[in-house]
Amino acid sequence: MAIAQTILTEGLADEIALVDAEADRVRGEMLDLQHAAAFLPRVRIVAGTDVLALTRSSDLAIITVPRETAAASRMDQLRRNVALLREVMPTVAEGSPESLLLVVSNPVDVLAYAAWKLSGFPSSRVIGSGTDLDSARLRCLLAEHLDVGAQDMQAYMVSEHGDGALALWWSIRVGGMPVLSYLQKTHSLFDAVGCAGEVIGLKGYTSWAIGYSAASLARSLLRDQRRVHPVSVLAKGFVPGDTHEVFLSLPARLGRRGVLGIVGNMSKLLRDLIQINRR
Numbered sequence: 612m613a614i615a616q617t618i619l620t621e622g623l624a625d626e627i628a629l630v631d632a633e634a635d636r637v638r639g640e641m642l643d644l645q646h647a648a649a650f651l652p653r654v655r656i657v658a659g660t661d662v663l664a665l666t667r668s669s670d671l672a673i674i675t676v677p678r679e680t681a682a683a684s685r686m687d688q689l690r691r692n693v694a695l696l697r698e699v700m701p702t703v704a705e706g707s708p709e710s711l712l713l714v715v716s717n718p719v720d721v722l723a724y725a726a727w728k729l730s731g732f733p734s735s736r737v738i739g740s741g742t743d744l745d746s747a748r749l750r751c752l753l754a755e756h757l758d759v760g761a762q763d764m765q766a767y768m769v770s771e772h773g774d775g776a777l778a779l780w781w782s783i784r785v786g787g788m789p790v791l792s793y794l795q796k797t798h799s800l801f802d803a804v805g806c807a808g809e810v811i812g813l814k815g816y817t818s819w820a821i822g823y824s825a826a827s828l829a830r831s832l833l834r835d836q837r838r839v840h841p842v843s844v845l846a847k848g849f850v851p852g853d854t855h856e857v858f859l860s861l862p863a864r865l866g867r868r869g870v871l872g873i874v875g876n877m878s879k880l881l882r883d884l885i886q887i888n889r890r
């Protein structure tokens with residue numbers, strides 16, 4: 612709902628279809644959003660449980676089901692979520708064969724891979740939200756520390772979303788200027804991954820920041836912005852010599868056709884990541 616609300620507020624869509632297994636709840640959410648029409652650009656909002664009927668000919672499908680349950684093991688959650696995608700993806704692909712796919716559900720890298728396989732779409736049209744949010748959290752912490760606006764703070768996290776995310780330290784800049792040596796001198800410590808756990812511990816889930824992150828990805832894709840986002844993409848083909856079909860976050864240029872390319876020298880990036888991992 613946070614993603615839908617941000618997309619609505621930013622005027623990124625003419626029509627938004629909300630699909631959920633809980634018919635009453637999603638109808639309630641739809642009505643609540645529709646009642647905000649007087650304050651917003653005109654958007655048609657529909658909702659229900661029928662994926663095919665509601666999402667036919669979509670430009671962008673955002674996958675956000677379901678919430679993980681604390682009791683289940685990670686492997687059980689993965690099995691359940693892949694089974695769920697097995698149900699949903701062929702229907703989305705049938706109704707919207709030209710759509711872009713943005714997977715937000717966790718574990719996002721593995722589910723982006725599953726969505727790619729199950730949709731049959733070219734990999735350029737399948738993206739996981741990946742470390743876009745981890746990077747935003749790092750930028751937020753750094754910006755606060757350096758007392759600058761977070762929009763002028765550049766910092767990329769790559770690889771796996773969550774606990775396995777890695778900061779590209781040399782990418783940390785303010786207004787284009789490197790600030791890493793200053794941060795090293797001040798012995799600053801930033802936990803961009805742990806702060807997600809803090810939010811979940813306090814309010815039970817995260818919503819607003821992923822809402823803005825996914826909406827900014829939607830803007831780059833739908834409005835052909837060609838902006839660079841650290842998102843989960845099929846790494847094969849971008850990494851010289853690597854033949855594994857793995858989705859992980861790399862700085863990707865996004866536009867109307869999906870992933871237009873990867874920014875930077877991937878051999879160097881991976882060499883550095885392996886060194887960091889060894890340490």
Ligand SMILES: NC(=O)c1ccc[n+]([C@@H]2O[C@H](COP(=O)([O-])OP(=O)(O)OC[C@H]3O[C@@H](n4cnc5c(N)ncnc54)[C@H](O)[C@@H]3O)[C@@H](O)[C@H]2O)c1
Pocket residue numbers: 612630631632633675676677678679695715716717718719740741744772816817818821
């Ligand atoms: N990638 C990120 O940075 C990030 C951030 C936040 C949340 N997430 C992930 O997004 C997912 C959703 O989280 P949430 O907090 O919105 O959960 P939520 O429980 O609020 O929403 C999940 C919705 O899925 C619906 N659902 C369950 N099974 C369904 C089915 N078979 N068909 C259709 N709808 C179904 C539920 O009714 C529920 O409304 C989780 O996997 C969570 O980990 C990812």
